[in-house]
Amino acid sequence: MDTLLEIKDLKKYFPTPKGLLHAVDGISFQVERGETLGIVGESGCGKSTLGRVCLHLLDSTGGQIIFEGKDVTQVSKHELHELRRDMQMIFQDPYSSLNPRMNVSSIIGEPLLIHKMCSSKEEFAKRVKETMDVVGLAPRTAYLYPHELDGGRRQRIGIARAIIMDPKLIVCDEPVSALDVSIQAQILNLLQELQRERKLTYMFVTHNLSVVKHISNNIAVLYLGTMAEKASSQDLFANPLHPYTKALLSAIPIAKAGAKRERIILKGEITSPINVEDRCRFAPRCLYATELCASQNPVLEEVMPNHFVACHHVREINNLK
Amino acid sequence: MAEKFLEVKNLRIEYRTEAETVYAVNGMGFDLEKGQTIGLVGETGAGKSTTALGILGLVPDPPGVVVDGEIFFEGEDLLKKSEKELREIRGGKISMIFQDPMTALNPVMTVGAQIMEVVQLHEKGLSKQEYRKKAEEMLELVGIPAGRAWEYPHQFSGGMKQRVVIAIALANNPALLIADEPTTALDVTIQAQILELINNLKEKLNTSVIMITHDLGVVAEVCDKVSIVYAGQVVESGTVVDVYDHMMHPYTQGLFDSIPDISTDGKELKAIAGQIADPANLPVGCNFSPRCPHATEECMKSEPQLREVAPGHMVRCFNCTKL
Numbered sequence: 001m002d003t004l005l006e007i008k009d010l011k012k013y014f015p016t017p018k019g020l021l022h023a024v025d026g027i028s029f030q031v032e033r034g035e036t037l038g039i040v041g042e043s044g045c046g047k048s049t050l051g052r053v054c055l056h057l058l059d060s061t062g063g064q065i066i067f068e069g070k071d072v073t074q075v076s077k078h079e080l081h082e083l084r085r086d087m088q089m090i091f092q093d094p095y096s097s098l099n100p101r102m103n104v105s106s107i108i109g110e111p112l113l114i115h116k117m118c119s120s121k122e123e124f125a126k127r128v129k130e131t132m133d134v135v136g137l138a139p140r141t142a143y144l145y146p147h148e149l150d151g152g153r154r155q156r157i158g159i160a161r162a163i164i165m166d167p168k169l170i171v172c173d174e175p176v177s178a179l180d181v182s183i184q185a186q187i188l189n190l191l192q193e194l195q196r197e198r199k200l201t202y203m204f205v206t207h208n209l210s211v212v213k214h215i216s217n218n219i220a221v222l223y224l225g226t227m228a229e230k231a232s233s234q235d236l237f238a239n240p241l242h243p244y245t246k247a248l249l250s251a252i253p254i255a256k257a258g259a260k261r262e263r264i265i266l267k268g269e270i271t272s273p274i275n276v277e278d279r280c281r282f283a284p285r286c287l288y289a290t291e292l293c294a295s296q297n298p299v300l301e302e303v304m305p306n307h308f309v310a311c312h313h314v315r316e317i318n319n320l321k
Numbered sequence: 322m323a324e325k326f327l328e329v330k331n332l333r334i335e336y337r338t339e340a341e342t343v344y345a346v347n348g349m350g351f352d353l354e355k356g357q358t359i360g361l362v363g364e365t366g367a368g369k370s371t372t373a374l375g376i377l378g379l380v381p382d383p384p385g386v387v388v389d390g391e392i393f394f395e396g397e398d399l400l401k402k403s404e405k406e407l408r409e410i411r412g413g414k415i416s417m418i419f420q421d422p423m424t425a426l427n428p429v430m431t432v433g434a435q436i437m438e439v440v441q442l443h444e445k446g447l448s449k450q451e452y453r454k455k456a457e458e459m460l461e462l463v464g465i466p467a468g469r470a471w472e473y474p475h476q477f478s479g480g481m482k483q484r485v486v487i488a489i490a491l492a493n494n495p496a497l498l499i500a501d502e503p504t505t506a507l508d509v510t511i512q513a514q515i516l517e518l519i520n521n522l523k524e525k526l527n528t529s530v531i532m533i534t535h536d537l538g539v540v541a542e543v544c545d546k547v548s549i550v551y552a553g554q555v556v557e558s559g560t561v562v563d564v565y566d567h568m569m570h571p572y573t574q575g576l577f578d579s580i581p582d583i584s585t586d587g588k589e590l591k592a593i594a595g596q597i598a599d600p601a602n603l604p605v606g607c608n609f610s611p612r613c614p615h616a617t618e619e620c621m622k623s624e625p626q627l628r629e630v631a632p633g634h635m636v637r638c639f640n641c642t643k644l
Binding site: 042043150151152153180181182183184185186188189192207209210211213214215237247248249250251252253254255256257258263265266269270 | 364365478479480481508509510511512513514516517535536537538539540541542561562564565566575576577578579580581582583589590591592593596597
């Protein structure tokens, strides 16, 4: 296997007036070259923070981020600048992530200027035009401003800006959440096509479970800054082992007539991530919680081949040995 | 035929500004029986929310103008009512749950006071204690302990705030509840709680519900009937089984093909080509024709009407029976 990105015991805490907010609390995983790792969870689970820390857009509090053998947390400013060519990001909101005072062509080409990749104006124009073509933006839009375009086209600009550097890794933070379903499907198809053609590696952060199943090879489920479960996308959906994943998957409304299912309705809501104690983060809402869960945080273990779960009682709940 | 509980006929609403006229709702029509739930499904700019505002007489004027149409509610045309009469109906017989619970509540009033406010407007002559008690009862009905009635919105989470909004909407036991994307801003596990709550309350209070959403999954969970809306018109309507299992309109087909299905594996999605119709600049002929894979010359020239393809199953397409 060829690992592009390896995260080891990554932590990101934010100081708040009430205490430390544990946004990411000891997460480890690997992303193989050319694969898509889906990161799912509900609001406040730390998934967006995780994406940003992985690109070192936010400093980490502890742990290692190893990208192509280099620890991103230890490199010099200059080296980080170089590394950034290979790590790009697509943002959630195509309305606020584009500078309203720059036209389409200069937004897409800005990374080329920052990294001094073009020697002439002609080359710049050529690269921008090629990239616009790849993401399906008509040449006539080159000198329009973001407000003149609809959400789908704006997200295409965000994608063009990310791929113009020919990066190896792209962190996609909810890239289709702000779009209508018919447009969402166009963007998902575009992302998959680009991945095939350019051997891109994606970290795909989203709360939309059907989207993540569609696009990912492996999926990590987060709950309050920790990883609850990680498996291949087929295994996770066919055979969820963690009680939170089970409830989460059963909560997805299915677009089929008469599709009333046995649903696990969780009690209460996500608890506060501030000053968390050493216990299972999901215990207050869990149907199977015991005293052990309230006193000790479970570690992620490989319960079945390539299927990792962090739960003290995973074997009893699922009748495993 | 018996009198319908709610019947919207040929509703047309435009937003007129100096620069352009936006044709938001273009001949919308649907009906609803007592105790039934209908889903209005469509994408941004389809005119779903404007239709809801039209029923409540809340279309902002200017720039909004109700150009044509009738809205019969319990036999009376709401569009002919005076502002005073409408004020009696709003929050009383018809009430609305808004999309975003974060902005629908007043941040400087306790949630209890906000519920009392609606009750006081429609049910005069009770004592202060009785109003307070009513507010606490409503909160308990939606699963919030009465002890939290005198807290402020910022002390509640998103899901709890949406429960408060539902409690306000239900405070006067409305006959018709309009829910505009009630779960869009919420996480799935919280969405599941809220949908279960709406389903339970519907059974308990026999309320009719108009559920406005873009989520076909939500409709399958709670609705009896569904109307698919595109560019301000119903393009297909019928029971959930009619529309989900025997869909006829190419747009409905396209919508279903666009959703990644969790029960199958990641093939390429069949996206609908092109952009959503711009309501300020609608195409000639069928509104969907520029995006439709089956469009013929006829579709580009003249506008199709809704026709009944099976009892109760209406489709707005020239070619649907051939496809």
